[in-house]
Amino acid sequence: MAKVKALTQEWMDAYKAAIVADPDYKQIAKDWEGSVALVCNPDPDKGVPETIYLFQDYWHGDVGEFVVCDKAKAESAKFVMTGDYSRWKQVALKELDATKALLQGKLKMKGDLPYVVRNIKTVNKVIDILGKFDTQWPDDPA
C-alpha cells in the first residue's frame, strides 16, 4: 500500500478512516464532544513552506468533518493545538509523548485543559491511531 502524504487532505481522510475502523475508539470516545484543530508551523527547510491548518470534528464516538482548512476555521475549533512541524512528526511517530510535549512547551494548546485531562484516554487513543498508517513526511527521503 502506498504511503499517504502527511498533512494533506488525503492524509486526513486516511486518519479518519483509521479512527472509524478502530474497534475500541467508539467506546473510549463516548464522552468526547467538540472539534480539534492541529496547527503545524511552517518549516521551509523540511518541506513545509506555509502554516498548515487541520480541522477534526469528534462527537461522542462519532467522527465528523476532517479537513485541511484555513486559519479562521482552525481557530473556531474547541481545542487548538499548535506546534512546529518536527514536533508533530515526533508525536505521530511516537517519539514524543503529547502530554509531556504540552507541559514542556513543545506544543501549545488553547482550550479547556481540565476537559482534556478528564478525557485523556480519548486523546491517547486518537494519537495511537495516528501511527497506524504509513505516512510519507515532507522531509522523508523520496
Added chain:
Amino acid sequence: MAYESDLSFNYLGPTKIVFGVDSSKDVEIEMSTLGGTKAVVVTDEGIIKAGLIDHITKALGGKCVGVFSDIPQDTGVEVVDAGAAFARKNGADIVISVGGGSVIDTAKGMCMLITEGGTLRDFNGIQLLTRPQIPHIVIPTTAGTGSEVTNAAVILDKAMGQKRLIVENFNIPRLGILDPKMTAKLPKLLTAGTGMDAMTHAVEALHALPHEPITDGLALHAIRLLYRYLPTCVENGNDLVARGQVQIAATMAGWAFSIAGIGIVHAMAHSIGAIAHVPHGYANGMLLAECMDFNLESCPDAYAMVAEAFGIRERGMDDLDAASAAVRALKEFTKKIGHPQRLSEFKVNEDDIAKAAELSLGDGCILNNPRMVFDSSEVLEIFRKVL
C-alpha cells in the same frame, strides 16, 4: 533508582537566586540589573501589617510606583485582572511580589496581562505564550510554594468552581530573593503547613512519571533539609539558619516539580481547596502519606529513596519495606511538627470530598501520577481516610 533507556527531558531553571540574611534589602540593585525602572509591589494586607514591606519600599524609593495588596488567601481571576489594571495605570515595567503562594501567583498572572493585555480568562490553555513576559522578582515570605522558580500558577475561577492551572515557560520569574528574615515571623502552624507543601512538591517530583536525575537530586536534598530543619523552624522561628535551609529546600523542591511534575496529591489538594477552601499546604500535608500508600506498589523505589533521605532505611530492607517505612515516618513527622491531621478540622464533609474526588480527575497534575487513576471512587477512598 533506575532510569529507562529512552530517558529524555528538558531542564529549564532560568531563575537567578539571591540568598542570605537581609538580602531583600538589595531589591533595588537587583531590579536595576533586570532593567526595571518602575516597580509595582504585589503583596497582601497581612504582610504589610507584619512590617515586611517597609524596608523594601524604602529600598526602592521613587522606583516604587505603587503597592497592590488586595489579595485574598486564594487568589482569583478578578484579583489578577484588578492587579494588572493597577500596574498598567501606574506604568510599571517590573513586578515585585512579596508574599506567599497566593501573592506570587497573582503577580504571575499580572505579568501576563501587563505584557499581553486582556483578562486572565483569555488565557485558556497551556504554554500559550510566545515571548518573555515583563520581569518578575519574587521575595517569598513563606517557605513552601517554590513558586519563585516555577512556570506554574494556580488561580481560583469562582464562576467555574475550579482552580485554573497556568503553565507557561515564558512566565517564570527572573529572580528570587530568599531572605531568611522574611519568614522568621511565620507562625508555627503556617510554618508547618507551608513546609509540608514543600515536602509534597519534593516527594511528588520523585514519583511523577517525567522525573529525571536532575530533579531527583533536587527533590532528595530538599527532603533531607526539610526533615532536618523544619521541626526546628516550628520550635524556634527565629533560628535563621533553619529558616534559611527550609527556604532553600522549598526552592529546590519548586525546581524539581516544575520540571518533573506532580501527581495525585496536588490534584486532590487543588480540588478540595476549590470546593471547601482548605489551604493548599495543609491539604497537601494531610493527603501526602495516604497518597503515597495508594501509589506504593507503583513506585516503591522512589519512596525507598525518601526513606534514605529521612535516614531510616535499615540494612536488609527491600524497596517496598523501605517505602512503607517512609510512609509511616512521614505520618509521624506531620504529628511532630503539629500539622493538621484530618480534613474535618477544616469543616470538610462527605459531600465536599465526593465533589472534590470528581474534580480531581480533571486536574492536569493527575496525569503524572505513577499509578493511573481513571475512577473518582479511588480518589474518594483516599479522601475518606483523612476525613
